[in-house]
Amino acid sequence: MLLKRLIVCLDVRSKRVTKGIKFKGNVDVGDPVEMAERYCNDGADEIVFYDITASAEKRPIDIEMVAAAxxxxxxxxxxxGGLRNVVDMRHxxxxxxxxxxxNSLAVEQPDILHAGALAFGRQCIVLGMDARRVGKSLHFPSGYEVVTHGGRCPTGLDAVEWGRRAEALGAGEICLNAIDTDGMRTGYELEITRKIADAVGIPVIASGGAGTVEHIADAFSTATADAALIASMVHSGEYTCSGIKKELAEKYHLPVRLTSN
Amino acid sequence: MLAIIDYGAGNLTSVKLAFERIGASVLVTSDPAKISAADRVVFPGVGSAGSGMNEFSKRGFKEVFRDAVAQGKPVLAICLGMQMLFERSAEDGGVAGLGILPGTVEAFNFSAESRIKIPHMGWNSVHFNQQHPMMKGIRQDDAFYFVHSYFVAAGTPAVTIGLTEYGGFKFTSISGQRNLFATQFHPERSGAVGLQLLENFLSWDGQVCC
Known part of the structure; x- marks a missing residue:
């Protein structure tokens, strides 16, 4: 049986991992590669590195860090972060x-999803989508709008429509990050996560808001996400990946990968 | 020396780094003579069967690879590398494979209502149905990392070493015979258990008898 994935996200700023609330007030929590290795040894199923200052500093992604990882x-x-075209993706x-x-690049140039899928296969292309609750309307039938640049820029796109379109263009996976709950540790936005999971045929990763193991269990069972992304829960030292997975398996009977060490 | 065949496939870096991590000295090469000279051979693969087979033939690997297998050198094939060992693949409108193992490569085919996603991507458990020296330190049903849309339909059960279930369907996730061991999953991306499998390959003499 295919297992539910637990993904640890590392926001990297000037070669250090930082964690903020709603993209603000970032604090330094450590070296990205060291942390990633530790999380893997502790049972993380995947790692995501976001070079969060690359775009603002108008530089490509930190390839040295990618190679070290x-x-x-x-x-x-x-x-x-900092991927501007197919050449950057290839690097x-x-x-x-x-x-x-x-993320933002796909909104600005949706064809990049197609070009990326064509060059590397769709399994390499993840659409990062930041969504904000705006209430249902004619323009936003799902009640959620896609935003970019850490929530500063509204795009006018409905989150579900954008998810469907991204899939058609070539995205192989959607990481849905709810801006309203990011870093709040009050739980994922289950409603929009479920809507997108129902609307597309590619895996959906719930992101933004995990604070307890129950939140993660809800993302898997209620929102039917294929994977859940966490950051603060483990960066704070309050939880470990292995502890989270043990509880997901034993208390919530969810299929997860349990490692022996 | 362990040689990794470079025919333009995508996961060379990660396979090489995983072997280096466990202390192997590795040569990534597109030179057929170096493949012939190697003690053990890794046939990696990410991409499509059509371009994979095309590049593999173009670079003159078919003969040296067959020879390496025939000489009894331990050979590890990964993902597309495993699929290319069989007779024929349905990918890219139909592609002839190397025909070293009996069977074909078919597309996963689930009904739309089933909502089963393709590619089969993520961690899934592998059930060994044969004793094999490559299993050392690996538990029955341990999970490995998969990414693929096509699967091997083995021509005889004898070449199926491990099975995996996806969407209610069981497929061959490890195949091989004698000195040939092939995985549909990516050991280089399967954490500690994947590294264990690569370590087992480094110490494997190519014999299957236990």
């Missing part, structure tokens, strides 16, 4: 990344 991370890992994949995550 590839030497120490032996589970699939995704990189995002990241050649450095050892398994997938690339496209």
């Amino acid at each position: 590839a030497r120490r991370v032996f589970v699939p890992f995704t990189v995002g 990241a994949l050649l450095a050892g990344a398994d997938k690339v995550s496209l």
Whole structure:
């Protein structure tokens, strides 16, 4: 049986992992590669590195960091931030990344999803989608609008429609990050996660808001997400990946990968 | 020396780094002579069967690879590499494979209502149905990482070493015979258990008798 995945997200700023609330007030929590290795050894199923300052600093993704991670991370890992075109994507994949995550760029140039899928296969292309609750309307039938640049820029796109379109263009997976709950640790936005999971035929990753193991269990069972992305829960030291997975298996009877160490 | 065949497939870096992690000295090469000279051979693969077979033939690997298998060198094939060992693949409108193992490669075919996603992507358990020296330190039903849309339909049960279930359907996730061991999953992306399998390959003499 295919197992539910627990993904740890590392937001990297100036080569250090930071964690903020709703993209603000970031604090330093450690070295990205060291942390990624530790999480893998503790049972993380995948790692995501977001080079969160690359775009703002108008530089490509930190390839050195990607290459360093590839030497120490032996589970699939995704990189995002600072990818401007297919050439940048190729560099990241050649450095050892398994997938690339496209967010604002995909909104600005949707064809990049198609070009990426054509060049590397759709399994390499993750659509990162930041969504904000705006209430149901003619323009936003799902009640959620896609936003970019850490929530600063509304796009006018309905989240479900954008998910469907991204799939048709070539996205192989959607990481849905709810802006309203990001870093709040009050639980994922289950409603929009479920709507997107129902609307597309590709895996959906719930992101933004996990604070307890129950939140993760809800993302898997109520929202039918294929994977759940966490950050603060483990960065704070309050939880471990192995502890979370043990509880998901024993208390919630969810199919997860349990490692012996 | 362990040689990784470079025919333009996508996961060379991760396979090489995983072997280096466990202390192997690795040569990534597109030179058929170096493949011939190697003690053990890794046939990696990410991509489509059509372009994979095409590049493999174009670079003159078919003969040296067959020879390596025939000489009894331990050979590990991964993902598309495993699929290319069989007679024929349904991918890209139909592609002839190397025909080293009996069977074909078919597309997963689930009804739309089943909502079963393709590719089969993520961690799934592998059930060994034969004792094999490559299993050392690996538990029955341990999970490995998969990404694929096509699967091997083995021509005889004898070449199926491991099985995996997806969407209620069981497929061959490990195949092989004698000195040939092939996985549909990616050991280089399967954490500690994947590295264990690669370590087993480094110490394997190519014999299957236990």
